[in-house]
Amino acid sequence: MVTPRWVRNKVQPIAVRDVLHYLAGAARLPSSVSRTFDIGGPDVLTYADMMQDYAEVAGLPRRRMLPVGVLSPKLSSHWINIVTPVPKSIGAPLIESLVHEAVCAESEIDAYLPPPEGGLTGYRQAVSLALRKIQDAEFVTRWSDASPTTAPFEPLPTDPDWSGGTAYVDLRVHRTTLPARQVWQVIESIGGEHGWYSFPLAWAIRGWADRLVGGVGLRRGRRDAHRLRTGDAVDWWRVDRLEDGHLLRLLAEMKVPGEAWLELSVTSEHPHGSRYQQRAVFVPRGLAGHAYWWAVSVFHGLVFGGMARNILASSQRRAAVRPDSLNDDHSASSRTAIR
Known part of the structure; x- marks a missing residue:
């Protein structure tokens, strides 16, 4: 060479x-x-x-x-x-x-x-x-764990409406007869060798585009194939918050004109089954940020909608190997909102 x-x-x-x-x-x-x-x-x-x-x-x-x-x-x-x-x-x-x-x-x-x-x-x-x-x-640390994280004064996806500014939200909710722990196993193993459960070509192209402009791209992978902890790098995301068995919030570290998060959560429902919620939040920075959101929003149904469906489908396939697994019978609702 x-x-x-x-x-x-x-x-x-x-x-x-x-x-x-x-x-x-x-x-x-x-x-x-x-x-x-x-x-x-x-x-x-x-x-x-x-x-x-x-x-x-x-x-x-x-x-x-x-x-x-x-x-x-x-x-x-x-x-x-x-x-x-x-x-x-x-x-x-x-x-x-x-x-x-x-x-x-x-x-x-x-x-x-x-x-x-x-x-x-x-x-x-x-x-x-x-x-x-x-x-x-x-191993407990990797070079990718050293990337800078969001400054304390920057916006968070949990900021209330009265905090000001615009936040675009893509929210998708599915209900399933699967237990929450079964869905959580798939949520926690997302990214890296397991991929993102939707439109792999689109993720690959976006990763290469990010690399060309000096971003981290999709090649960082993840420290462990099945377990996460707060601060871990997961491809171009970083684990911003982790509530074991319930919530995974990822902060985007790719090059975008704003701040972006992807939040995946699962909650047990009575008498059985669980509720899966997926929330993508984008806080634009200037006119370029607004233009970026609307330019990519046409793909959200394919990317985020496919992700939600495939995460539950993968959970169902994993559950099928157990005799006491229940068939997946979920209803879904989705909406895109501007806060």
Whole structure:
């Protein structure tokens, strides 16, 4: 593959566990120690070495690289934004820093703190440990969890009518004989490898369009295929609120002229069955925001209507494997409103 010249630059990568060791130790140093320290792992490698070592540990073919001088850091960041799940907001600053070598200039921290028990973790070992955690779904954080969230002063989908401004709402309500817990399993597993239960081509096109303008697109996936927690990234959404067994509210982090949320909830109904509610909320920003809503609203019946129906259909298929499952017999109502 064609690569920038900076793949020949040297770097001294350090494992996260070793960084945490030094951070925890630094917190216990006396107040008289007020300075910076360089910390690094035991290996000094080029970025090309790191890519080759990663490929070998991950069981991938050896990479053939052709470094050229025409790929500027800015151009490289655009390319990474398109071909990898890393959004431009994270990739661009990282790429710009790669033109500088990152090797420790001193190791004076050794005079204040001992190294981790068993020694520093080598690069290949760190990669192997990370891949094993991914394979076993044991990881608790990902780079996509670092994207900025909405500022406290920005609007929320729960703002009352008297708070001012315009909020477009697409609301869909379905009733089903399925128990709420059965529907919730599908709600909580939405996105990532399970998709969005409606018009996959439309979601893919919107994801690619978002990537082209520097957004996160659909390639972030999700941390865990079945379980969510508040703050998790789910494709171009982030979990804004989670009430286990009842409510999932997602905040859009794609490039749109406004703020957008998707809220999925299920509530048990007496004597049996449950009520599924799906609410898409968009708070436009300026004239462009209003124009955006009306331009895409013609697809809402296909996208949001199909999503609601298919989520319940998927819940029904899952329930069919149990003897005590009930057949789905749901009635539906839907409306679009402007608050």
